[in-house]
Amino acid sequence: MKTRAALVWEQPGNWQVQEVDLDDPGPTEVLVEMVATGLCHSDDHFVTGDIHVGGLPLVGGHEGSGIVRKVGSEVHDIAEGDHIITSFIPACGKCRWCASGKQNLCDAGAIILQGDQPAGGFRMHADGRDVGTASALGTFAEWQVYDQTSVVKIDPTIPLDVACLVACGVQTGFGSATNAAEVRSGDVVLVIGIGGVGINAVQGAALSGAAHVIAVDLIEQKLDWARQFGATEGFTDIDEAVEFAKSVTNGQGADSAILTAGLVHNDLIGKAYWGIRKAGTVVITGVSPDAEDAPIPGFNAFNMAMFQKRIQGALYGMASPREAMPMLLREYQAGRLKLDELITHRYSLDEINQAYADMKAGKNIRGVVEFQKVAPVEQAAERELASVG
Incomplete structure (x- = not known):
């Protein structure tokens, strides 16, 4: 399929928003229609060249949220329609660190600056070249393919534009x-x-x-x-x-x-x-x-x-993403953790360079790119009561 994404082609450089080709998900992967992504300072390091990456071009972003639209044949705990947020450290669940409750140190994290996917290879292509993904994610895209080790399913009643923030900045x-x-x-x-x-x-x-x-x-x-x-x-x-x-x-x-x-x-x-x-x-x-x-x-x-x-x-704040993300969202639902107040500006994907300029000028605590507006899903009990009424 065709989609749009923000790529950096050289270091130092700028984000270039363009049309790209996106492959279908592989057996262990999911296709996600993106709703929002936070604009973390870490991705700006790829533009400035403060952090060098394995290959260019690269689609940035690692603090994303969206809705699963297709799943691979070996994906069993995520279904079409699920709401997810991304994890910039893939969690294999098998290495020493995952086994000891330290998923943030998973051995699979060794690939996050290389640009390829946990299952190997690339799913995005532009101008005849493979496109790498920041943190095996690349959330600066309207649609994206992620490995199942890189996504966390969340309560669909939580607004996705807010939920994306716990993917990195909040817990970190x-x-x-x-x-x-x-x-x-x-x-x-x-x-x-x-x-x-x-x-x-x-x-x-x-x-x-x-x-x-x-x-x-x-x-x-x-x-x-x-x-x-x-x-x-x-x-x-x-x-x-x-x-x-x-x-x-x-x-x-x-x-x-x-x-x-x-x-x-x-x-x-x-x-x-x-x-x-x-x-x-x-x-x-x-x-x-x-x-x-x-x-x-x-x-x-x-x-x-x-x-x-x-x-x-x-x-990642010395915590396992699959433990920390739900915990933070529960704290948010209980009114103890401020998330809505973190979003100082919202941008379109085409405004991404302006968004980072605003961050450097001190105008943002956290800017968010919104790809679409999605209302939180009502709880099943509420829907049932409404239908009875």
């Missing part, structure tokens, strides 16, 4: 606070970089009972947004934020610092490291350019050992 930030930093009641937490991930680190820290959630960003508007999600203080300068953290901890420093900036350079890690207390934790959630190898300023094994500090990486 939320879990950075709740799992990686292990924020507890009364803690003092630094969240450095308030975008689509950082705002959810703020939300996770606040819901965990932190006494001070200190947001740090260069843009005042983002600090205002952070306060709406639970930040107690906001600073545009990290040194001032660290001094404040020390002022409310008898000079000790924050219990944890979560790094969620669009690019986390090593000097930022160094500042965060010196901003936490003894036995505190620096969580690295954002990424650096993949070529960066400069040392962390002021860091050495002596102070690491003597202060018993911890530097913790966090992938």
Whole structure:
């Protein structure tokens, strides 16, 4: 079939929206009519070249939602008409990591920068060339083929334009606070970089009972947004934020610092490291350019050992997607987790370059591309009552 998608052909480059050819799904795959996709900063790294990919052209996007329209012969737990969200880490269910409840570290994740599918090969083609998919997904497309290991079925009563956000940004930030930093009641937490991930680190820290959630960003508007999600203080300068953290901890420093900036350079890690207390934790959630190898300023094994500090990486908030996604959506349904409020702007696929320009200008917490409007499916009981009436 023919469909439209946003491709990057060179690094650095721009998104090019064009018609492409899409194959039928293979035995372990599903064809999905897309409803929405979040615009994560990670995909912008493919455009800038901060993260190099295995092959070009590449269709971007990994934070998607849609409706299954066709299933392969070996797909047994997903049916036509099911509502799904995407998982940027395929979960094989068989490797050491999946078996130990750490699906976010699944060995199948090794392919997500290569561009091909978990079952091998490519399903999208343009101008006579195979098109790779970001994170084995490529959600910047009106229709797409996904492997069954890359999708999670959800409650059809949840709006798909909102549900797509938990595919990456929400849990990546939320879990950075709740799992990686292990924020507890009364803690003092630094969240450095308030975008689509950082705002959810703020939300996770606040819901965990932190006494001070200190947001740090260069843009005042983002600090205002952070306060709406639970930040107690906001600073545009990290040194001032660290001094404040020390002022409310008898000079000790924050219990944890979560790094969620669009690019986390090593000097930022160094500042965060010196901003936490003894036995505190620096969580690295954002990424650096993949070529960066400069040392962390002021860091050495002596102070690491003597202060018993911890530097913790966090992938998808250190949680299994198939456990975390339903949990977050239940929290949303219960009114405890803010999702609707995260969407600051909605765009068409043709506006994707403007959407990323807005993100860089600080106009977005999370922009969303809407492919179509789909009302949530009513619960079966409600439909039955209506038919009886």
